[in-house]
Amino acid sequence: MNDKDFERFMNKIDKTKSCWNWIGAIGLGYGRCKINNKFTTAHRAMFEHFNGDVGKLDVHHICKNKKCVNPSHLKAISRKDHRVLETNKKICPKGHIRKNNITSVGRCKTCDNDSSKNRYKLMKSGDWNVPKSTKTHCRHGHLWKTYGKINSQGNRECRECTNYSMRQRRIRMKNTSNP
Numbered sequence: 001m002n003d004k005d006f007e008r009f010m011n012k013i014d015k016t017k018s019c020w021n022w023i024g025a026i027g028l029g030y031g032r033c034k035i036n037n038k039f040t041t042a043h044r045a046m047f048e049h050f051n052g053d054v055g056k057l058d059v060h061h062i063c064k065n066k067k068c069v070n071p072s073h074l075k076a077i078s079r080k081d082h083r084v085l086e087t088n089k090k091i092c093p094k095g096h097i098r099k100n101n102i103t104s105v106g107r108c109k110t111c112d113n114d115s116s117k118n119r120y121k122l123m124k125s126g127d128w129n130v131p132k133s134t135k136t137h138c139r140h141g142h143l144w145k146t147y148g149k150i151n152s153q154g155n156r157e158c159r160e161c162t163n164y165s166m167r168q169r170r171i172r173m174k175n176t177s178n179p
Contacts, residue, residue, distance in 0.1 A: 005035055006049065009042075019068040026176060029066040047074045058082040 012024035012033070022031030022042045031042030044059045046069040054076040063073040077085075092108035137143055138158035151157045 009033060009035075009045065012042075013069060018070070019063055019065050019073060020070040021065070021067045022069050023176065026067070031067055031069060043069045043074055045069075046071055047076065051076070060085065 012022060012031075014021045014023050024042065025032040027041075032039060033042045033045055034040075035045050041059070043061065043066075044054075047059045048054060050071045056079070057076040058079050060075050060077050060082055061068055061073060062075055063070070065073070068074075092111060096108050096110040135144065138147065138161055140158070140161055142158050142160045144156070144158075147158050147160045149157050149159050
């Protein structure tokens with residue numbers, strides 16, 4: 001990372017007593033940035049700036065704060081070790097307690113059951129495996145004749161739902177850019 005990129009990078013950090021929180025772009029909870037015309041996570045860019053290239057190793061947050069880019073809170077570990085640390089967490093990302101609640105592949109059983117229940121509700125309602133062309137309303141109840149459109153990929157899309165999600169996204173972006 002050159003000096004110009006590093007200066008721009010440091011302007012997107014909110015330093016607290018312990019963690020240095022990333023206040024720039026966020027993706028899946030992690031800070032995102034562009035270094036040398038390549039997108040990467042902010043914590044990885046910071047770690048590699050101070051410690052050199054880590055290759056295929058994962059950069060782990062010791063502080064468990066996904067937005068933290070403090071180099072003293074980051075550690076390079078193997079993908080296998082990282083998975084072990086992630087599956088040993090006491091709480092899943094949705095807030096369920098994970099003790100005796102983990103599937104054989106490390107997922108939360110409560111989340112899996114909720115997903116199965118939702119799938120069952122769809123099947124029971126007759127909305128499962130029904131061709132989209134026969135549906136008269138979107139999944140939020142908006143009439144296709146009034147609000148339906150075909151997007152650039154050729155798929156049906158509800159204008160009202162799209163507008164709502166874009167409004168919510170703009171609000172989130174505004175809130176993250178103005179702390």
